[in-house]
Amino acid sequence: METDGRIVLVAELEGEVAGCLTTSVMRVLHRPAPVGRISMMVVDEALRSRGLGALLVRAAEEALAAQGCYMVEVTSHVRRTEAHRFYERLGYEKTSVRLAREL
Numbered sequence: 001m002e003t004d005g006r007i008v009l010v011a012e013l014e015g016e017v018a019g020c021l022t023t024s025v026m027r028v029l030h031r032p033a034p035v036g037r038i039s040m041m042v043v044d045e046a047l048r049s050r051g052l053g054a055l056l057v058r059a060a061e062e063a064l065a066a067q068g069c070y071m072v073e074v075t076s077h078v079r080r081t082e083a084h085r086f087y088e089r090l091g092y093e094k095t096s097v098r099l100a101r102e103l
Contacts, residue, residue, distance in 0.1 A: 001022065004024075011055065022040045023037060031071075033069065
């Protein structure tokens with residue numbers, strides 16, 4: 001993943017993996033600079049609400065900024081309302097609708 005410019009972050013707590021996050025960078029014509037994307041994040045359910053997710057997101061934002069990104073996007077399934085609230089608490093806003101189709 002690193003050869004593609006992607007970042008993998010791992011949160012550890014007491015020597016155990018507690019969560020992880022991956023990123024990607026998109027270069028598109030309609031944006032003035034690259035857009036960073038949090039493509040996956042998970043925190044062990046038993047360890048949530050301890051700030052680990054927020055630490056992962058902030059670390060990703062810093063790393064993506066260092067890669068020249070001017071904004072960060074995250075997508076989350078429509079049913080994951082708790083995840084939406086989590087990101088909103090970190091300052092993320094709902095800005096679009098994502099449509100998908102399997103091939």
